[in-house]
Structure formats: C-alpha cells, structure tokens
Amino acid sequence: MAAAASKTAGVRIDDSIKREVLARTDIAEYIGQFVTLRKRGNSLVGLCPFHAEKTPSFHVHPDKGFFKCFGCDAHGDVINYLRRAENLTFPDALRVLAKRAGIEVEAENPAAARARGEKEAIYAANNLAASYFHRVLALESAGEPARQYCERRGLDRATIAAFKLGYAPERWDGLVGELRAGGIDLPVALAAGLVKAGQNGGYYDVYRGRLMIPTYAATGEVIAFGGRALGSEEPKYLNTATTPVYTKGRHLYALNAARRAAGKDDAIIVVEGYLDCIALHGAGFANAVAALGTAFTPDQAHELRKVTPNVFVCFDADAAGRAATAKSVDILRAAGCNPRIVALPAGDDPDSYLRAHGAQRFRALLDAAVSWVAFALDREVEAIASGFTGAAEIARRGEALLATHVPAQERDRWRVYVAGRLGLSVDDLRKSRLLTNPLHFAPRGPDGGERGPARAGRHVMPGAVDAPSFEREVLAIMLEEPILLVAYAKRIPPERFEDRVLRRVYATLVDRREELLQPSDIRALFSEDEEASAVLDAIQGAERSVTVRFAESADRCAYLDRVVERFRAADLQRRYRELDSLLDRLHESGERIPTELREEHRALLTKLKG
Numbered sequence: 001m002a003a004a005a006s007k008t009a010g011v012r013i014d015d016s017i018k019r020e021v022l023a024r025t026d027i028a029e030y031i032g033q034f035v036t037l038r039k040r041g042n043s044l045v046g047l048c049p050f051h052a053e054k055t056p057s058f059h060v061h062p063d064k065g066f067f068k069c070f071g072c073d074a075h076g077d078v079i080n081y082l083r084r085a086e087n088l089t090f091p092d093a094l095r096v097l098a099k100r101a102g103i104e105v106e107a108e109n110p111a112a113a114r115a116r117g118e119k120e121a122i123y124a125a126n127n128l129a130a131s132y133f134h135r136v137l138a139l140e141s142a143g144e145p146a147r148q149y150c151e152r153r154g155l156d157r158a159t160i161a162a163f164k165l166g167y168a169p170e171r172w173d174g175l176v177g178e179l180r181a182g183g184i185d186l187p188v189a190l191a192a193g194l195v196k197a198g199q200n201g202g203y204y205d206v207y208r209g210r211l212m213i214p215t216y217a218a219t220g221e222v223i224a225f226g227g228r229a230l231g232s233e234e235p236k237y238l239n240t241a242t243t244p245v246y247t248k249g250r251h252l253y254a255l256n257a258a259r260r261a262a263g264k265d266d267a268i269i270v271v272e273g274y275l276d277c278i279a280l281h282g283a284g285f286a287n288a289v290a291a292l293g294t295a296f297t298p299d300q301a302h303e304l305r306k307v308t309p310n311v312f313v314c315f316d317a318d319a320a321g322r323a324a325t326a327k328s329v330d331i332l333r334a335a336g337c338n339p340r341i342v343a344l345p346a347g348d349d350p351d352s353y354l355r356a357h358g359a360q361r362f363r364a365l366l367d368a369a370v371s372w373v374a375f376a377l378d379r380e381v382e383a384i385a386s387g388f389t390g391a392a393e394i395a396r397r398g399e400a401l402l403a404t405h406v407p408a409q410e411r412d413r414w415r416v417y418v419a420g421r422l423g424l425s426v427d428d429l430r431k432s433r434l435l436t437n438p439l440h441f442a443p444r445g446p447d448g449g450e451r452g453p454a455r456a457g458r459h460v461m462p463g464a465v466d467a468p469s470f471e472r473e474v475l476a477i478m479l480e481e482p483i484l485l486v487a488y489a490k491r492i493p494p495e496r497f498e499d500r501v502l503r504r505v506y507a508t509l510v511d512r513r514e515e516l517l518q519p520s521d522i523r524a525l526f527s528e529d530e531e532a533s534a535v536l537d538a539i540q541g542a543e544r545s546v547t548v549r550f551a552e553s554a555d556r557c558a559y560l561d562r563v564v565e566r567f568r569a570a571d572l573q574r575r576y577r578e579l580d581s582l583l584d585r586l587h588e589s590g591e592r593i594p595t596e597l598r599e600e601h602r603a604l605l606t607k608l609k610g
C-alpha cells in the first residue's frame, strides 16, 4: 500500500478511511467474536487462530489496537487480522470492517468485486430464502403441516424465532417465485444450492415439504440449510452441499449463538443433530453446537478449540453414535481438546432425553460425563476381555493399556478402574509384574554413576550419535517402559530405523517384546553384546530429558503419535531425496522422465512444505 492512498482500478481508498475504520473498530471485541480471549495484565490472550497450539500465545492489546502471536509471529492491526483470518485483500478487508462500522467506501476493483460479489449475492439469496421459509412457517396457511410438526417436537414460537426455523412448502416454484420477486438471479440461487435447473431452461425448488434450518457464519450470514423431512421420507435431512460460501465439514451448527456462553462456561456441548442442539438451547444449555455430520472433522475440532478446550461429546446412544464418539474423541484430542463423554441411556438422543426427563437430569448427565481416558480404556478393555482368556495374560494387557494411556504418576488411580472392568483385583494387575516404577525416572544416585552418560560416552558407537533424534527417543522411551513395545511395534516397525545399530537393537526388542517386562530385562538381553550395551548406555544418558518429559506427559498417546509422525516425515524426506537424484540423473542423460515420477516428486514437495 502506498503511503497516502492506493489506486485500485482508478478508485481511491484513502488512508483516512483506514484511520476511521481502525478508530471505530474495537480490536478485542472484533477478534473476541472468533477467539476466546482472557484478560492477562494489560492485554487479552487466547489460542492463536493462525497456528495450532495448546497454550495461549496470542495477545490482543485493545489500547494499542494490535495483536501479536508469540508462537508464529502473526501480528498487526484488526485489518491485518481479517486479511489473514479470511484470506482477503487489503481493500476487501477494509471494506468489510468499514461496512460493519457504518462507514461508506466507494467502488473497488472489478475482479475483486466479482469474487466478493458472487459471495455476497449468495448470502443475499440465502437470507431471502431463510426469511421466506420462516414467513411460511410462522404465518402462511401452507405452513400448517410444519407448525403441527413443531408442536409435536416441542419447538415453541420463541425457539422458532430464535433459530429462524422455516418451512419449504410442497411446491416446485415457491422459492423460485420468491427469489424472482426479490430480484435474485436464479443462477446465483443455483450456486447457493437452493434451486435446480430444469430441462426447459427454467428452475425449480430443491427443498419441498421440509422444515428448514438455516446455518449461520460467525459473521451472521446464512451460509447453508438443513431441510428435515416432516415424515419418514428419505433422505431424513437434505443439506446444502459445498458452495462458494460453505464447505461441508468446516462449520458447526449454532456456533455463532453458542460462542459467548461457551466462552463464559469454559465448556461446549457437541451433539449430532440440529434439533438436539436447538432443544438444548431451549432448555438453557446455550453452549450447545451440532457437528452436522456423523463425526467431527479436524477443522471443526480446531474451531471448538479456539473457544474452549473443554468439550462434552453427547452423541446418540446407538451403534452409529458410539462409533462417531470414538472417532470424534481422537480428533478432539489431536486438536488439543479435553473431551468428556456424556452417556445417554440406550436408544435416546439429547432431544428425546430432554423431553422425557428435563433439563435438571440432563445437567446431572453432564456432571457424570466420563473423561476421555476412561472412555479410551473402556474401548480397549472390552477387546482385552473378549480376546484373551488367561487371567495372567489379561492382567498383562491391562497393564500395557495403562502404560499406553496414563502417565505413571496417575496409574494407580486408573489401575483400580481397569482392574474392576477386567474382573481382576488390583493385586492381580500389580502381580503381572509390569508396574513401571516412577523411580526409574529419578536421577540416578552416585552408585548409578557407573552407567551414567560420562562413561557411556566413551563407548558409544559413532552411528548411534548420528542417528536421527526420534530414533534415539523411541529407544529411550522403550528402554524405560518396554511394555509399550507391545502396542507400538506395528506402528514403528524396525525397518524404519535408518541407523544400523539402533535398527538392530530395536528389531531385537520388537522380536522379544512379549517377554520384556522391565528395563532390567532389556539389559539382560544384551549382556553379551558390547556394541548394543554401549549404545543403550549412551541413549539412556543422553536422552534422560526425553524420558522424564514422557513420564510426566499428560497425554502419552499424543506424545508417541508425534514421534510416529516424525518417522513418517523422515520416510517422505528420504523418498524425496531418492527421487530428486533420480530425476537429476535422468535429466542429465537426456532420458524421458516418466510422468508418475514427476508427479510423485511434486506431490512430495508439497507435502514436505506443508
């Protein structure tokens, strides 16, 4: 941008407009619509919307009018924020904020106007459609079947108004006529997914005889519709597919309405269906949203995490709902959320439960929600109980499960839980001799110095020192808790180790994993093998900080997943280097380069950059 003014297709956007926009926009209030901010000193802090993080490093300074992230160095004024958040050009971001602040901005460049124009035209079509559907439901005689339906479902007038519910009457040209009268171009309505093109060049309504539920963006525009059948017609829900303003799997229903309450309660409730969500709001749970699909997507989990990490997952109590819960829990945890699982009685959904039992009982269900640890343990306990027979083997698997999911210092508490679920006593579990003694992680005393890093350093094989850090980390962790080999042998197979000595040592551990119970067992295994013993010494000394971090890690699965991910990334890099030199050789020798290789090369490059 030039200092005084910028020329876009002959139209001036004055610096004065920028100054006015900045003066009239409260940056904290604006950003606070999308990111939960908490007061800390003179600034407000929250989770950065521009990079994935679990602890807040995104600061907003309302007095100075700027934001800054100490994690990814994103910073600037509210215009910069909007440009980054919505991927807008400067003039477009300025225009959005100006409009919001009630400041007139004249003209703009035609290309930008077209792109923005298409979106705005779709918003206009959606808004008009939402008003039309709502009017039919609220006032017109054609809305009678839907009014009866709402009454049966317990949707009162206030709820219908608050969520702007509507009805698409049983007609082919109801909305089409309304759009025409409202001056909306039908090709725009086609792009919005509201109408379809007929054979004779005309258009007809997509939604007929359905209760219409509009989905709003955080900025207040209607971006999509869900159309529910009133009877048993299929499909039960007819939803907007991807359009220029809506991407399936990126939005959450009612997040615009729930954001404030969720920020205040520091918790959010996620349900499967629109009507579950609406019923919760009606019963006073204003922090409810709906996932709009069978399970979360990472994008949706990321949206939630910006508001609060505390997520109650309350899906239907049927097989599909349980499967969706399991998948969602994994996705939420990967996004840094702390999911808790609300168990409804078999056959219920939140809506039916609320109508049968009321808000107070639902509140009790929330209070009784189980942590994701219990949920994860439960899922695997069933497999253990049904897959293994001997009590000793079951106890062993139970301990492996605890080691996988629960940090050492919390394991005793969960041991009681798992023992109960497996029908064993806590002593049975203990007797499985798989207890990981937290003392292993304490710094060694003077008499342990013999195996300390100083001496080990002299013995270490050159290869092991050069080995990638994640290869050394995996060995260090397995050395302390060999029981984890049982769970991770498949995900980290020995062939993925690049370092020769480490690969050999690790392959031996994997082969013998069923008999390795304690760190001393590993030592015994290599007592005759000088090369291996030296490497183990070196790793145990050099990677002490890793094992301590792992032992104290609240989320051991996530920790190990990150290590697995680094193996995968290293594989990609190796393949890329191979391809790179192969392509070079082919190029020099003037040979034709096969298209597949070129494409793989390009795809890898994109992945590695991402």
Ligand SMILES: [Zn+2]
Pocket (backbone or CB within 6 Å): 048, 049, 050, 051, 058, 069, 070, 071, 072, 073, 074
């Ligand atoms: Zn950041």
